[in-house]
Structure formats: structure tokens, C-alpha cells
Amino acid sequence: MPELKLFAGRSNPRLAEKIAQHVGVTLGACEIQNFSDGEIWVKYSENIRGGDVFIIQSTQPPADNLMELLIMIDAAKRASARKVTAVIPYFGYARQDRKDQPRVSITAKLVANLLTKAGADRIITMDLHAPQIQGFFDIPVDHLYSSAVYVSFFTEKNIPDLTVVSPDVGGIKMARAFAKRLGADLILIDKRRPKPNQAEVMNIIGEVNNRNILIVDDLIDTAGTFCSAVDALKKAGARDIYGACTHPLFSGKASERIANSPVAMVYITDSIALNANHNGSDKLEVLTVADIFGEAIKRGFHNQSISSLFDVDKG
Numbered sequence: 421m422p423e424l425k426l427f428a429g430r431s432n433p434r435l436a437e438k439i440a441q442h443v444g445v446t447l448g449a450c451e452i453q454n455f456s457d458g459e460i461w462v463k464y465s466e467n468i469r470g471g472d473v474f475i476i477q478s479t480q481p482p483a484d485n486l487m488e489l490l491i492m493i494d495a496a497k498r499a500s501a502r503k504v505t506a507v508i509p510y511f512g513y514a515r516q517d518r519k520d521q522p523r524v525s526i527t528a529k530l531v532a533n534l535l536t537k538a539g540a541d542r543i544i545t546m547d548l549h550a551p552q553i554q555g556f557f558d559i560p561v562d563h564l565y566s567s568a569v570y571v572s573f574f575t576e577k578n579i580p581d582l583t584v585v586s587p588d589v590g591g592i593k594m595a596r597a598f599a600k601r602l603g604a605d606l607i608l609i610d611k612r613r614p615k616p617n618q619a620e621v622m623n624i625i626g627e628v629n630n631r632n633i634l635i636v637d638d639l640i641d642t643a644g645t646f647c648s649a650v651d652a653l654k655k656a657g658a659r660d661i662y663g664a665c666t667h668p669l670f671s672g673k674a675s676e677r678i679a680n681s682p683v684a685m686v687y688i689t690d691s692i693a694l695n696a697n698h699n700g701s702d703k704l705e706v707l708t709v710a711d712i713f714g715e716a717i718k719r720g721f722h723n724q725s726i727s728s729l730f731d732v733d734k735g
Contacts, residue, residue: 422472422502424721427464429477429492431485432693435509435710436476442714452488460484462491469500474544474717479512479531480669480692486512486531490538497539505542505720506535507713509691510639510667514549517556532556544716546691546709547594547638547666562716562726566666566689567594569707571601573687574634579662583607583631587649591637598636598664605631609649629657639667640686643674647681660684667691668704678703 427448428436440447449465473496477489489506496504516527528550535543536559543557546564554561574582582604586595588611599606607626633653640646640663650661663686678686679701688694689709719726 422470424717425466425468425471425473425501426717427473427475427492427496429475429485429488431478431480431488432476432509432690434693435690435708435713438690438708438710439476439507439714439717442711443717450492452492458484460488460491462488462495464495464499468496470502472503472505472721473501474505474507474721476507476509476713478510478692479508480510480667481512481671486534490534493535493538493540503541504539505544505717506540507717508543508545509709509713511545511548511553514553517550517553528553529556542720544713544720546689546712549638550590562720564709564712564716564726565597566664566691566709566712567597567601568712569689569709570636570664570687571598573707574598574602574664579632579634579660581630581632581659583626583628583633585609585633585635585649585653587611587635587637587645594638595636598634602634604634609652611645611648624652624656628653631658633658633661634664635661636664638665639669640665640674640678640688641669642672643670643677643681646686647677647683650681650683654682663687665689666709668694670694675701 425448426440426445427450430452436447451463451465453461475492479486479489493504513527513531519526542559543561547566554563584595584599584604584606586592587609592608596606610623635649653661661683663683665688668688685705686703687705687707690706691709716726
């Protein structure tokens with residue numbers, strides 16, 4: 421039987437270590453360096469010939485994270501790995517999944533092509549911004565859901581009079597799955613986006629007054645959409661408002677907006693490593709998804725079902 425080999429890029433080493441602990445292996449030795457001009461160089465420091473190689477690397481900006489993953493895949497194939505699986509906790513460029521205006525790239529499809537051409541045999545990822553991106557690949561994609569972590573977490577918290585909110589129409593399926601499993605009500609915020617990264621709340625569809633609110637979304641970028649939703653819900657009479665987000669991109673003034681908003685707490689996963697500017701916020705709590713990815717890697721290696729464990733987001 422081939423040997424399981426687990427390696428990590430530099431985007432999220434702490435999560436990679438946790439995943440390795442769950443799998444029960446040590447992260448493989450791999451040298452990754454930058455030349456003085458920024459060019460990335462990769463070398464596997466151990467024999468991987470005939471092995472099943474799993475490479476853990478999120479692809480959030482900067483683009484170096486994606487480039488590093490592509491080079492690691494290529495190096496593994498050229499070192500005669502039997503099979504290469506890209507484990508991508510956060511799949512970047514997923515918001516560019518269609519031509520929503522003339523003369524733009526469908527960059528999510530481009531990234532799918534790059535990963536496949538580099539030599540990836542399989543993808544493991546979580547909470548794609550657009551689930552249909554799975555269809556952009558001509559290789560198998562295992563799509564995991566953070567709700568496997570969040571539903572049990574909020575069930576234990578047992579928040580009374582809970583209502584789950586989707587901050588936009590695109591997230592309604594995710595919110596419906598949360599509401600169904602938590603036995604909560606569901607409401608929707610209808611918003612208009614005048615410019616990229618700017619959101620204007622228009623209407624709240626459902627009963628908010630005197631309810632505790634859980635806003636669920638796959639990612640928070642600038643926190644504009646999220647904080648606009650929090651403000652609108654507070655004005656509509658909501659009590660305590662919580663957030664649950666899979667991918668904390670937190671660009672621009674995101675942390676400042678969250679700190680100054682009336683939200684009680686925002687729960688995030690470690691799919692993306694927070695930088696030092698965000699670690700100290702008392703309104704953020706990090707839940708790990710290492711066990712989900714670790715179990716998916718073990719089951720994938722042993723050719724066991726993954727969907728039976730993690731396909732819990734069908735509302």
C-alpha cells in the first residue's frame with residue numbers, strides 16, 4: 421500500500437500541524453524559499469516516490485499562496501508521487517465564478533484549470549463561495565462544510581429565541597441548513613450592492629424583534645455587508661447578534677468595523693490564519709476545522725466515503 425505523505429505550504433502552518441496531529445502523521449520535510457526578487461522555490465527533502473501526497477495550502481491573497489501551491493504540486497508530480505491531493509481550506513478567487521459584466525475573467529475556472537494542469541489528482545476544500553465551482557474541475561472535488569463544526573457548537577450553546585439570518589440571497593442555502601439543524605427560524609436580508617465591496621441593506625424579510633440572531637456566511641472580507649446587516653437587525657429590534665463565518669479574510673478596516681459594531685461575538689474558523697492585527701479582538705473566537713480536514717484526508721487515503729461524514733449542508 422502506498423504511504424500517506426502530508427506536506428504544508430506557508431499560508432497556514434498552524435492549521436497544517438493540527439491536521440497532521442489528527443491524521444497521526446508528522447508533516448513531511450519540504451524546503452520553500454523565495455529568491456531575492458520574490459520568486460518561489462520548492463524542494464521535497466524526503467523521498468515521495470509512489471506515495472499519496474496531500475498538500476495543505478489555502479489560497480487567499482497574496483497570489484504567492486496560489487503560486488506556491490501550484491509549484492508544490494508540480495514538484496510532487498516530478499518527484500514521482502503516485503497521487504497528489506490539494507487540500508485547500510480556503511479556495512481563493514471563488515467569487516469570480518461567472519461573467520457578471522462584459523470583458524471580465526471567470527477566474528475561478530482559470531484557477532481550477534491551473535490546479536489540474538499542475539498535476540493535482542484531487543481537491544479537498546471547504547465552503548466554496550459558489551458550490552457550482554466543483555463543476556469547473558475535471559478531477560474529483562471533496563467539498564466539506566464548516567456547519568459540521570458550527571451546528572454542534574451552537575447546539576451546545578443553546579441560545580434561546582434564535583433566528584438564523586442570511587446576509588444576502590446567495591447564502592440562503594447555508595442559512596437554511598443551519599436553521600433546520602438548530603431548530604431556529606430563518607430570515608433573509610435583501611441588499612443592493614452599488615459598488616464592489618460595498619453593500620447597502622434594503623429589506624429584512626422575516627420577524628426580528630426581540631429575537632437573538634445568528635448571521636451565517638461563508639466569508640467576511642471588508643465586513644461591510646456583515647456590519648450593515650448587524651446595524652439593520654439592531655434597528656429592527658434584535659437582541660443579541662452573533663456571527664458565524666468560515667473564511668475570515670478581514671481586509672481593509674474589517675476588524676475595526678466589527679469592533680465598533682453592536683455584534684456580540686463573531687465565530688470564525690482557522691481556514692485562514694489571522695494576522696497579528698486581528699488576534700487581539702475580544703469579539704472574535706476561532707473554532708478549528710482541523711479534525712474535519714484530518715478525517716477527510718484519512719478517509720480519502722483509505723478510499724472510504726467522505727460525503728457520508730460531511731455532506732451535512734443540504735437544506
